[in-house]
Amino acid sequence: MSRRLLSLIVPWTFLLAFVVGASLWFFLVPAHAPVAPVAVAAEPVEAFIVTPDGHTVLGVWQDPLANVPPPPPLPKIVALTFDDGPHPTHTPVLLEILKRHQVPATFFVLGSRVEQYPALARQIVTSGHQIGNHTWDHADLSSLDTDTIKADLDRTALAVAVATGAVPQVMRPPYGVVTTELQQAAATPLVLWSIDPKDWRDREADTVVQRVEAEIKPGSVILLHDIYGSSVEATERIILSLKAQGYTFVTVDQLFGFDQAPELRIAGVPYYLQTFDDLR
Numbered sequence: 001m002s003r004r005l006l007s008l009i010v011p012w013t014f015l016l017a018f019v020v021g022a023s024l025w026f027f028l029v030p031a032h033a034p035v036a037p038v039a040v041a042a043e044p045v046e047a048f049i050v051t052p053d054g055h056t057v058l059g060v061w062q063d064p065l066a067n068v069p070p071p072p073p074l075p076k077i078v079a080l081t082f083d084d085g086p087h088p089t090h091t092p093v094l095l096e097i098l099k100r101h102q103v104p105a106t107f108f109v110l111g112s113r114v115e116q117y118p119a120l121a122r123q124i125v126t127s128g129h130q131i132g133n134h135t136w137d138h139a140d141l142s143s144l145d146t147d148t149i150k151a152d153l154d155r156t157a158l159a160v161a162v163a164t165g166a167v168p169q170v171m172r173p174p175y176g177v178v179t180t181e182l183q184q185a186a187a188t189p190l191v192l193w194s195i196d197p198k199d200w201r202d203r204e205a206d207t208v209v210q211r212v213e214a215e216i217k218p219g220s221v222i223l224l225h226d227i228y229g230s231s232v233e234a235t236e237r238i239i240l241s242l243k244a245q246g247y248t249f250v251t252v253d254q255l256f257g258f259d260q261a262p263e264l265r266i267a268g269v270p271y272y273l274q275t276f277d278d279l280r
């Protein structure tokens with residue numbers, strides 16, 4: 001074949017391959033397939049559906065959960081969780097309140113504070129509460145690499161183990177930041193929350209109690225901080241209010257069933273409970 005012919009055929013072959021490839025990509029990549037609208041429909045309905053690239057098309061849509069029978073309702077169990085401690089003044093008061101009301105809780109502690117207050121960390125564990133890892137010093141993990149995060153979590157777990165004899169089996173990322181690097185570094189499940197009454201910002205027990213009461217439902221994971229007196233004060237009122245509504249308090253391990261079925265405890269996976277109604 002002559003060089004002249006080749007110099008004609010090669011670029012045209014590339015161009016043809018590009019056109020075919022681009023067309024296949026456009027029609028096959030799911031981003032160009034219609035997406036379901038937000039509304040819920042039990043029966044198939046005709047609906048205008050907006051595709052991600054802005055086209056409006058008429059399509060038939062049905063609620064994917066419409067014919068799925070709802071599971072039995074969750075039992076009325078909730079988990080109280082306390083982050084950022086232990087605190088020399090407020091944690092002992094909180095432990096006394098939890099003891100008085102026979103309520104187990106989960107404490108996501110900072111390694112630096114455990115090193116500073118090992119006796120308080122030990123008291124958390126000997127009182128029957130669960131202890132979790134909340135990093136060494138509340139680092140924002142969003143820009144850290146896997147090795148740095150792993151070193152931080154290991155250092156914290158070691159401090160907890162030395163102080164209490166217990167190795168944390170759950171981890172809560174500061175600010176709820178979950179990254180791929182954290183998921184790769186974590187040796188335990190990542191436990192998030194479903195109710196954040198913003199007790200760290202609004203230091204008034206009344207406000208905190210009202211926010212929890214407004215959002216409470218079976219399976220709730222309540223985020224509080226045992227480094228504020230107002231949060232400790234709110235806790236006792238939350239306990240009284242929820243007990244009066246028939247709720248039982250459990251640890252995170254009990255809530256997610258980790259204590260009964262260890263295979264549910266998957267490292268690096270974020271956990272919080274969603275009910276069937278939340279999915280609809």
Ligand code: NI
Nearest residue numbers: 083084174175
């Ligand atoms: Ni925190």
